[in-house]
Structures are given as C-alpha cells and as structure tokens.
Amino acid sequence: MSAMTDDTLPASPRTLRDEMIVFAAMAVLLAIVPATGIYPFFVMQALCFALLACAFNLLIGFGGLLSFGHAMFLGTAGYFTAHALKEWGVSPEIGIVIGTAGAAALGLITSYVSIRRQGIYFSMITLALSQLLYFIYLQAPFTHGEDGIQGIPQGMMFGFINLSNPTVLYYVVLAGFLGGFLLIFRTINSPFGEVLKAIRENEPRAISLGYKTDQYKLLAFILSGTLAGFAGSLKVFVAQNASLTDVHWSMSGEIVLMTLVGGLGTIFGPVVGAFVIIAMQQYLAGFGQWVTVIQGVIFVACVLTFRRGIVGEIGHYFRRSL
C-alpha cells in the first residue's frame, strides 16, 4: 500500500483504540467484582442480560432491524440447555452447545420467515413467532409448563471446572460474556459490518450497488439469535432454572428497554443498560409492583430527554463513538 493511506484512513483506528481502552477497563472492573463483596449472583445475571442486549443491538443498532421477539432465543436456548443437563445428564459445555445450536436453528427458521419484511412488519412477525413459541413451550411436556425446569445441576465443566462454586461460576460466565462481546465487536468492525451499516443507512442504494441485502440481514439475524441463545444457556447455570418468563413477550420488551436506556447502536450501551435495569429490579424489589411503573417512567424520560441513551449521550459529548 502507498504511504499516503496511513494518514488518510477514516477515523476508525482512533475510535477503535478508544473502544479497546474502555473494553479493557470494563474487563478489569468485572474481574475484580468477587473481591468487592458485591452480590455475584446479581452481576452474573446482569452479564447474561448484557450479552443478550448486545446481541439484540447488533441487529437493530447496526442492521436497522427491530426484533420484538428476541426473548424466544433466550428462552429456547435456556430450555434446551436445562433439559439436556437435567434429563440427559450431559456435561455443562455440551449443554451450552445444545442450547446455542437450538437458538441458531431457530434463528435460521425465523429469519427466513421475517427478513423479507420491512420496519413494523418485521417487528410484528418476530413478535408473532415468539408468541407462537411461548404457547408451544406452555403446552410441551418437557418444559413442565408453568413450573418450568427446576433444580438444574451445574456440574463440572470440561470435567474439572466446578460450576457449583459461585466464584468459579462467576469467572466462567464472565469469560462467556467477554467472548460473546468480542465476537459482536469484531462483527461490527468487519467487512460484513461495513455492508450491514450501509444497508441500515440506505438500503435501496446498497441494492443498487449490487448487494443482495436480504442475505446480509439473514446472516445478521442468525448471528444475533445465536448469541442471544448463548446468553440464555449461560443464564441456566446462574438461575438453575428455565421458565416461561424468559420466553414471554415482556422479556422481549425488556431487552428493547435495556438497549434504549444504554444507547442504541453504541458498543457499550447495551451493557450499561442491562446493568441499570437489572439493578433496578434487584434493589427496588421492595417497591413490589411499582418497579414496573418506575421502569416505565425511566423509559419515557429516556425517550424524551436523552434519546441517544446513557452511553450514546456520553459519546456524543466527547465526540467519540463508544
């Protein structure tokens, strides 16, 4: 390459460096959590939701597709992993693979049905499909309906990592989260990610450049669903149960909320959003039903006053994309 390219690159290397620094800071902060006395169960749960929100954000923030049924990936992977662990007695890593593969297969099927529709129609189809699955899971014997799958053994990962030790489990979940996060981060900053952004920005123009945009959206949807499923599989080890809550439409709504509060289309926003929402549910639990009302107020305040979300506003202030 000629000498001039170094100087004339788009802004990406600089912002990439910023993002690396923030990522390193996030990883260090999360790594020292067990030493701080913060309730690890809360952080583990938040990490699973953070990964879920990041997967969702890949689809809407970078592909411009609003899925209103992402809970189906969380729930499906959860049920698959839970069933495999409890009924078949497989090892944890196999359980995670089964759950994630289930979500990937579901992603493949649902994206074929939904991807050719635009805007609100796409959202409605994803919602309809997730509702369909909800009723299947309500009736299917293996999910135990309203009771859910309870008392799931955590087991020994790879035969020597004891997941019933909370600290060990914490680091396994953290590693899973960071791995998933990095994969999403790389996808956003890949040749594929560039095309995806172009499609989000101006789909007819992308078509006129010869891109078969449906194929790109299909791959984005499957990636997003698979990673959301991975988060669902990890969550089984944390909660030790799999229930209908995770496939309910209100869960899909919560994913949207987390992403919006943190910052749609930002890299770190969904993580912040997930922690904020899970913390609220955890620490405001004393208010009972009022948590929902408080969440609603925050949602309205967010849309009215800081539309870019927490991280989006910070990034805008410093003229950086985070």
Next chain:
Amino acid sequence: MGEVCLADEFILETHGLTKEFAGFFAVRDVSLKVRRGSIHALIGPNGAGKTTCFNLLTKFLQPTAGQILYKGHDITAMKPADVARLGLVRSFQISAVFPHLTALENVRVALQRQHGHSFDFWRSKSVLDRFNSKALELLNDVGLSEFAKTPAVEMPYGRKRALEIATTLALDPEMMLLDEPMAGMGHEDIDKIAALIKRISAKYTILMVEHNLSVVANLSDIITVLTRGQVLAEGNYAELTKDERVKEAYLGAGHA
C-alpha cells in the same frame, strides 16, 4: 458503422415497456434504444412517467408488459442487485449516500462488493484498507479528496451528488442511469456536475432523467420526450426545439 449486431450498437433496448398501476398507465408501450457510449436524456413534463420508466429499467419496479434487453440479454425478470452486478448502475433522485459513513467509506463499500470478503464477520475491517488508495483516487477524480474523512451527512448537497457518482464509478459500470442528477442544486454545482458527467461519458454510456433543459441541451447526444407515459418524440436538441408537439407538451397549446 453499419448494423452488424444490434447488441453491439445499442447497449440498452426496451420493447413495448408498460407499467400499469390499477388501471392507470404510468408508462405505456415505450420502446427505447440507447446507443453505446452516448448520453441519452429522458425528458418530459411532470407526471410523464420518466421516473417510473427509470425504475423499470433498473428493476426497482416490475413492468406489466414488455421487454428490457441489456447488451442483448433479456433482463426483464431479473432482480435489481443482479442488474447492478451486470454493470447497469443507477443513481437516485434524492442523493443516495450512506450518511454516517465517511466519503472514503462510501466509495469503499462499493469497491468491497466486487472483491469479496463481504460476508466475513470474523475478519477485521482493516482488510478493507487495501481499497483505500483506489477509493482516494476515485474521490480525487470528482474533486472530493479533501472530504475523504468527512461523514457524508456533513457534506454540502452538490458534493454529495459528486460522491454518489464516485461511488457508482467504483463499481466500474458499463452504463449509468442518473435520476435527475441536478435536482435541487445551485448554478455553481450544476456546472461542476455537468462537467463531471461530460467527462465520464467518454468511458460510459449514460441515460439520465433531467428537468433542467439547458443541462440537457449541453450534454445529451439524443433526447427522448415522454408525455403521459408514451414516447412523444426523439432526436437531438436542435431537432426537438423545432418540434411543435414538444413545444405544446411543455408550454400548452395556447402558447405554441
């Protein structure tokens, strides 16, 4: 030259092209022949079916009847992305850029399409850096090198049109279809873009829809006049200005 082979002489042809919207014929029985290497303009009063015709040619609309031949191949049933891959690339009436990508990235997205890697989500986008010098060259060509790092959304309108042309050129098309390239532009920009179109026409065939008649007069080799979805007249500018039917269509019978 002689008529050795029609596909050689005419890069794009339509036969009896028709588009009906619920009983209304936006385009009716239009037969066009675009000569290879020419600048061909499509003009007509508002509602004459120019844009519909344009969308039919680029496959963004499916015709009700008729046939479209590009380089002798029937492309009537093809999808828009496939037509673009054959080298028939369009622009849009409202400037079509990717607003939050920089000018360089805009051009690079087009370069990337031809040379693969576009599904690689596990690779770093630094593999795209090898397109940077080619992209800069293209930006330089249309006088945009100083905007390389500017997000397209922050560029002045006329510059966006130039960026759009650079992006289209990145595909190395054989034929460009420009939908009102001068729409919404000031005088200064019009001159620049017109000069640019004139310059690139040495290498490419251009079909454009345009309202600005002085631009059409200066640039076009041949002009097709549409009214009410049908071809009214065809010829060069000098011939058409003498044509009573064209005057009537533009000015109304009373003024003719």
